[in-house]
Structure formats: C-alpha cells, structure tokens
Amino acid sequence: MSKPLILVVNDDGITAPGIKALVESVMPLGEVVVVAPDSPQSGMGHAITINKPLRLNEVHVLEGVRSFACSGTPVDCVKIAVDKVLHRKPDLCVSGINHGSNSSINIIYSGTMSAAVEASLEGIPSVGFSLCDYSHEADFEPSKKYVRYVAEQLLKNGIPKHSLLNVNIPKLSAADMKGLKICRQAHAKWEEEYVERTDPFGRPYYWLTGKFVNYDKGQDTDEWALANGYVSVVPVQHDLTAHHVIPFINENWEV
Amino acid sequence: MSKPLILVVNDDGITAPGIKALVESVMPLGEVVVVAPDSPQSGMGHAITINKPLRLNEVHVLEGVRSFACSGTPVDCVKIAVDKVLHRKPDLCVSGINHGSNSSINIIYSGTMSAAVEASLEGIPSVGFSLCDYSHEADFEPSKKYVRYVAEQLLKNGIPKHSLLNVNIPKLSAADMKGLKICRQAHAKWEEEYVERTDPFGRPYYWLTGKFVNYDKGQDTDEWALANGYVSVVPVQHDLTAHHVIPFINENWEV
Numbered sequence: 001m002s003k004p005l006i007l008v009v010n011d012d013g014i015t016a017p018g019i020k021a022l023v024e025s026v027m028p029l030g031e032v033v034v035v036a037p038d039s040p041q042s043g044m045g046h047a048i049t050i051n052k053p054l055r056l057n058e059v060h061v062l063e064g065v066r067s068f069a070c071s072g073t074p075v076d077c078v079k080i081a082v083d084k085v086l087h088r089k090p091d092l093c094v095s096g097i098n099h100g101s102n103s104s105i106n107i108i109y110s111g112t113m114s115a116a117v118e119a120s121l122e123g124i125p126s127v128g129f130s131l132c133d134y135s136h137e138a139d140f141e142p143s144k145k146y147v148r149y150v151a152e153q154l155l156k157n158g159i160p161k162h163s164l165l166n167v168n169i170p171k172l173s174a175a176d177m178k179g180l181k182i183c184r185q186a187h188a189k190w191e192e193e194y195v196e197r198t199d200p201f202g203r204p205y206y207w208l209t210g211k212f213v214n215y216d217k218g219q220d221t222d223e224w225a226l227a228n229g230y231v232s233v234v235p236v237q238h239d240l241t242a243h244h245v246i247p248f249i250n251e252n253w254e255v
Numbered sequence: 256m257s258k259p260l261i262l263v264v265n266d267d268g269i270t271a272p273g274i275k276a277l278v279e280s281v282m283p284l285g286e287v288v289v290v291a292p293d294s295p296q297s298g299m300g301h302a303i304t305i306n307k308p309l310r311l312n313e314v315h316v317l318e319g320v321r322s323f324a325c326s327g328t329p330v331d332c333v334k335i336a337v338d339k340v341l342h343r344k345p346d347l348c349v350s351g352i353n354h355g356s357n358s359s360i361n362i363i364y365s366g367t368m369s370a371a372v373e374a375s376l377e378g379i380p381s382v383g384f385s386l387c388d389y390s391h392e393a394d395f396e397p398s399k400k401y402v403r404y405v406a407e408q409l410l411k412n413g414i415p416k417h418s419l420l421n422v423n424i425p426k427l428s429a430a431d432m433k434g435l436k437i438c439r440q441a442h443a444k445w446e447e448e449y450v451e452r453t454d455p456f457g458r459p460y461y462w463l464t465g466k467f468v469n470y471d472k473g474q475d476t477d478e479w480a481l482a483n484g485y486v487s488v489v490p491v492q493h494d495l496t497a498h499h500v501i502p503f504i505n506e507n508w509e510v
Contacts, residue, residue: 040306042305042306043302043303043304043305044300044302045299045300045301045302045303045330045369046300046301046302046363046364046369047298047299047300047301047302047364048298048300048364048463049298049463050297050298050463051295051297053452053460053461053462054449054460054461054462054463055458055459055460055461056459056461075300075364076463079447079449079463080449080461082447083447083448083449084449084451084461105376105493107495108301108372108376108493108495109301109302109303109330114300114301117363121360121363121444122444153504153507153508157507157508159500159503160497160499160500160503162442162497163497163500166495179510180508180510181510182501182504182505182508182510184494184496184498184501185494185495185496187417187494189376189377192334192337192338193338194309194334194335194338194339196339197308203310204310204311205308205309205310206308206309206310206311206335206339207308207309208303208304208305208309208331208334233504233510234495234496235496235497235498235500235501235503235504236495236496236497237495237496237497237500238360238363238495239439239440239442240362240363240421240440240489240491240492240493240495241439241440241489241490241491241492242415242417242418242490242491242492243439243490244415245414245415245418245490245492246437246439246490248414248415248490249408249437249488249490250437252408252412253408253412253435253437255434255435255436255437255488
C-alpha cells in the first residue's frame with residue numbers, strides 16, 4: 001500500500017514558521033507536498049484569481065518535501081495543487097499553522113480556513129490549524145502533538161461529506177493545555193473602527209482597526225474552549241443554507 | 256418617521272451597469288447610499304484589506320444618490336460604509352446586481368454575497384442579487400420588480416438574526432419568469448483545469464478555467480429553480496458549524 005498523500009497549504013506564505021511546524025507535524029504520517037502562497041495572504045477569505053494568470057515555482061522548505069510557491073491566494077494554491085502538482089487526489093489536506101486565531105467568525109475572513117474549505121469541496125478530508133499567537137516568533141512546539149493527532153484521525157476515520165475541521169490552539173505551554181474539545185462556532189464579531197490619516201498631499205486614507213467581541217456565553221463554543229485551556233475543534237460545512245429560515249419566509253412573504 | 260436608510264454595494268465595481276439597476280430598483284423605498292469598489296472585485300470572496308490603507312472618494316452614480324468609490328474589497332466597502340459614511344446603522348443592505356450567477360457553491364467565491372454576509376454580521380437585514388448573465392450588456396430590466404419586492408419584504412418583515420438572502424435571477428424575459436422560489440443551496444462544484452502557457456522568456460504561467468457541475472438532483476435547490484424559470488431565494492447563514500458532525504467525532508475519536 002502506498003503512503004497517504006498529504007497536501008500542506010497556508011495563508012501566511014511559504015516562508016512562515018507556522019507552515020514548517022505543520023510539515024514537521026505530519027511528515028511521519030505520509031508523503032507530504034507543500035503548495036503555498038509566495039507572499040502573505042492573511043484575510044484573503046475565499047478569494048480566487050480570475051483575471052490574471054498564476055505562477056508556480058518549486059522551492060525548498062524542508063529536506064525531502066516537494067514544495068511549491070504559488071503567486072495566488074490560498075484557495076488558488078489548493079486548486080492548482082490538485083490540477084497541476086499532485087499525481088492523484090490527496091488523502092488529506094492540512095492548512096496552517098496560522099499565526100493567529102481563526103476561531104468563531106474569524107473563519108470567514110481566513111485564507112487558512114478557506115484553503116481547507118476548498119480542499120473539502122474537492123472531496124478531500126481537510127483541516128485548518130491556527131495558533132492563538134500572532135507573533136512571528138510564536139512557539140509552535142506544543143501544537144505539534146495535537147496537529148498530528150487530528151491529522152491521524154482524519155486519515156483513519158475520514159469525515160462526513162461536505163464537512164471539514166477548524167482547529168484552534170491556545171497560546172499555552174504543553175503542560176497547561178487540557179486536550180481537545182469538540183465545539184460549535186461562537187457568535188462573535190469584530191467591532192471595527194477606521195483610523196483616518198492624511199497623506200502628504202492632503203488627502204485622507206483609512207486604516208482598519210478592530211476589537212473582537214464575543215457575545216456568546218455558551219460553554220459549548222470554540223471561544224469558551226480556548227479561554228479554558230482547550231484546543232477547539234469545530235466541524236465546519238460549506239452548505240450555507242439557513243434551513244430554519246425557509247419556513248419564516250414562506251409564512252411572511254407572498255410567494 | 257424618517258425614510259429607511261439603504262446601503263447599496265457590489266463587487267463588479269461602482270461603474271457596473273448592475274449597480275445602477277439595483278439603485279433604480281430600491282430608490283422608491285428609502286434614502287439610498289452607495290459605497291462600492293473603485294475597480295472590479297469579482298471572486299474576492301470574504302477578503303478584507305489588512306496591510307494597507309483604504310481610499311474613499313465621493314463620486315456620481317445617479318442623481319440624488321450619495322455615492323462613494325472605495326479602493327478595497329466588497330467587504331471593506333460595507334465596513335467603511337458603516338463606520339465612516341453612514342450616520343446610523345442602515346435598515347437594509349442590498350448587494351449587486353451581480354453580472355453572473357452566485358447560486359449554489361458560487362456563493363463562497365462571491366464578493367457580492369460576502370458583502371451581504373458582512374452586513375448581516377453587523378445586524379443589518381441584507382441580500383445579494385445576481386443575474387445569470389455575465390455580459391456587460393445584460394438586460395437588468397426584468398430583474399427590477401423582483402429586486403424591489405425582496406427589498407420591501409426585508410424592510411417589512413426583517414429576517415431572523417444571523418441570516419441573509421442569496422437571490423439569483425434567471426436570464427429570461429419578464430414574460431417567461433415564473434416568480435420567486437424559496438430554496439436550499441444545491442451541492443455543486445467547479446471542475447477546474449489550469450491552461451498552461453509559456454511567457455516570452457520561456458517560463459510557464461497558468462490560467463484558471465472551469466466547468467460548473469451540479470451533482471444535486473433535488474427539486475428544492477436554487478439550481479433547479481433557475482433551470483425551471485424561477486428566481487431563486489436561498490436563506491444563508493454565517494454560522495458554519497456542521498452540527499451533525501459533532502456526534503461523529505465524539506464517537507470516533509478519543510477525546
């Protein structure tokens with residue numbers, strides 16, 4: 001039997017420490033191939049490149065791992081990996097490890113998670129990993145055993161069709177981490193404020209700043225798990241239908 | 256009582272014919288303010304601009320309508336509209352009318368729909384409209400009465416918290432349109448192929464091409480509705496939790 005084929009992607013770019021930690025975590029589990037953006041792509045959501053062509057260049061990330069830098073978005077990386085780089089559909093796609101949380105509503109802005117969603121659309125068991133530490137010097141060591149465990153479970157058990165995983169890891173020492181917790185996405189949002197500046201020519205420009213606010217007091221959420229020392233595991237779907245709203249419309253509208 | 260405040264956004268850019276048709280459709284319903292990208296932003300998904308500042312310039316779209324062009328993504332437009340342009344939270348956000356379908360899985364790549372999702376995150380009743388005709392010369396006239404009806408319903412009835420609407424309009428004459436149908440998102444996907452070309456310097460580059468494939472034979476989907484002459488209305492949520500997968504993980508993993 002051939003070894004499992006594992007596609008590694010991210011959104012912080014191919015030189016980010018987080019992707020190296022991810023490759024190291026899953027290398028014992030199979031044949032690893034990396035296709036990642038050639039520049040940081042945080043906050044790119046599910047963007048794809050339509051109106052210009054992509055570049056793809058073989059690069060070195062870690063000894064013995066075929067690696068490619070792509071000029072596109074995280075979602076582009078998955079698409080081009082599947083069509084042009086891999087000789088068969090991978091058995092697993094892992095994305096990350098992201099520098100910073102993708103819990104709760106952050107998932108919707110996240111290139112890391114959108115890459116994992118795209119792999120799931122291709123029918124590939126997939127998961128995005130994020131460490132709740134934005135620093136470039138973040139310590140990814142305590143994350144590795146959880147990353148490997150989750151990847152092993154996906155290879156062993158698969159995951160129901162049309163779903164994938166969003167895994168967030170608290171910024172804690174290995175000793176302080178309490179294990180995994182299966183959760184739902186907390187209802188939270190960013191309260192944003194644009195800071196206005198004036199350029200040397202007298203014209204205004206605006207910087208996005210914001211504060212993350214969690215309105216959800218449930219103890220079954222990813223935010224609760226992370227605040228209480230757990231690694232949060234949220235199963236995610238890409239069917240966005242709000243089935244419970246269909247009766248509301250049928251009752252209130254004349255259709 | 257003051258008139259309802261209606262925010263209009265899109266992803267094809269402020270000069271696209273679709274946004275003009277949308278403004279014309281909703282103008283009788285309230286005070287309309289437009290904040291739209293200064294360039295086409297199709298396929299941008301839920302991308303936001305983090306690492307550079309935004310520009311915002313007042314422009315003319317239609318007589319009597321305050322309009323602003325923003326240098327960011329569709330989601331940026333909603334964020335900056337709420338924080339910097341509008342004096343209060345709008346009563347409705349309408350996005351589009353997109354040139355081309357955003358039915359089924361297209362929603363996930365769509366800047367039009369991501370702008371509507373962002374408004375919904377802000378607690379604003381919101382809807383994205385798309386006409387299944389990619390042409391710049393598309394005829395938006397038959398769409399207008401449906402756009403106005405849906406906007407009226409949202410102003411009158413609101414929509415349950417954490418949800419919004421994805422409305423797609425078939426490319427048909429007014430006489431051939433059969434009315435609205437409330438649906439779920441069809442399970443479909445793009446089968447992609449990158450076309451490889453060689454630049455004048457001998458290096459390869461890749462263009463994304465693809466074919467939309469609907470695997471879902473249900474007669475309650477948006478694809479079915481559109482293929483049968485209906486305007487599809489899919490209620491959409493931004494909680495991505497796959498609740499049905501939580502028991503699967505708890506049964507199969509040791510957590």
